Amino acid sequence: MQFESEVKAVDALHQSFKKIQSEINKVVIGQDEVIKSVLVAIFSNGHCLLVGVPGLAKTLLVQTVSSVLDLSFNRIQFTPDLMPSDIIGAEILGEDRHLKFIKGPIFANIILADEINRTPPKTQAALLEAMQEKAVTIAGHTHSLPQPFFVLATQNPIEQEGTYPLPEAQLDRFMFNIHLDYPTFADELTIVKNTTSNSEVKLTKVINASEIQYFQQLIRSIPVTDHVLEYAVKLVSKTRPNTPLASAAINNYVSWGAGPRASQFLVLGAKCHAAISGKYAPDIEDVQAVAEQILRHRIVRNYRAEAEGLSIEQIIKDLF
Template identity: 65%
Template sequence: MSDVAAVEQFVKKYKTLKSEVAKVIIGQDEVVEQILISIFSGGHALLIGVPGLAKTLMVNTISKALGLEFKRIQFTPDLMPSDILGSEILDETRHFKFIKGPVFSNIILADEINRTPPKTQAALLEAMQERAVTVAGQHYKLQQPYFVLATQNPIEQEGTYPLPEAQLDRFMFAIHLDYPTFQEEVDVVKATTSDRQAEVNALFTAEEIIGFQHLIRRIPVADNVVEYAVRLVGKTRPNASEAATLVKQYIDWGAGPRASQNLILAAKTHAVLKGKFSPDMEDVQAVATGILRHRIIKNYKAEAEGISIEEIIKSLF
């Protein structure tokens, strides 16, 4: 099949996928779109939102519709790396046998990732970056496609271990979930307090998803779009000559080169989902907030004056 036909097939399947997810998830269109862009670009996503906004249900529904295996890990202060990766045990023949942990799945929901100590966070880091884990000196490959979706509660900071910048950088998107609108909340309450259960059908196979991920990589990008993305990331660095005025005033640290790579990959996926065969600057702008939000560190002045990261990012356009 030619790439043009593959793009057309992808757009068709994506529309069906969105309506399948909408059977269970009411509203949150932008959030669902960003998660799916993340999956088809081969990245991971961090969901930030208060409890009760259906983060877990959303991930579960998306994994069902994608036909992928899904595991949920509830992060707690006493969670050990072996609880995630798996461990070696002595079997009845007195040989060591490796029992796989929940990390061996296609989609991992790392629930409240900032509740667990750095040692356990770091165990997930190798899995995210290398798509493999090392246990007792043995290297184990994880099945493809592999996708980590972590959630974080922004209000409770007691007894939490904030994710270090290096780990945040591993996430392609940081997605903020907002409260639903009045009408959406009415629909949610009606749907969740009745006896009717929506059935979600699996629309993809793992091989198809990997095929679409490769298709995204093959999408051509004009040089001026790549340069625009790199320049946009360069403007977030306060010490750079092209840094924006707001950045020099309110930012301590800007985004690194991984942001530029993710901008282009996500812009390609965004373009394809809109039926285009190559991304333009609008596609880069459409995905920029989710990709830059967690890679820019505000200074004390920005906190004091109530300047949000989103305002600073919008000023870069």
């Protein structure tokens, strides 16, 4: 009976995903793979790093996702003078001469951390700690964040002067590193037509917070065969130079490979990718479908790779 209920739940997730994607596509044009990746991260209870030049609808995408999923949303613009208290909140002295906690903008279901590399490490660390613990601590008191809690941080790949790049240990907290590209000519025509007229798009809320949490638990209960599990772990192990599974290319071009968290995310991401595709268990193709975005920010190229113009994406494709 439990197996039958899980099958029905996976079918429900598959149908919900199609409805969610259809609603988002009313507003966000030509970013189907990005939308899919963001939804996989949400249902896997992970966070995303979104990299793209300005004007590619990153903010619009997150606002639309939060609206369709019926979740609260806050946007935080990261600047060099932003302090941790500006994000998580602070205690102030009230009129009754008692300290009271004023919540910061991080108290929402979906947070858009815009240009996270524009703010100093101290403020970055405050956000990343909240991402890990799903709570913030002020003056010895712990305050739980709303659930589900999802952070989408953006980075601008150009204009790197005066930025504070995230160290590898902090990048590892993000499940996905998603790259946005320019829309196609046809998609851009549709975007311009839709955004320069008086037409209004009405979005329908598809699911709510409690249903998302249910689906997050469902993803974890999906079974994985041993050979798929081994494939995911071996794929991550192959990224580590000077280890038994490392290829000559990895030894020559990589200075640091992915850690165990990548293996965990690969399996979770593969489970979710299978479920939203209508499958009841992941296969190797599901692992490969999420691998690039999971490994992209966890492999560090050495100077030789940079000098020869070898990209991270090329290194990952060679792993397959």
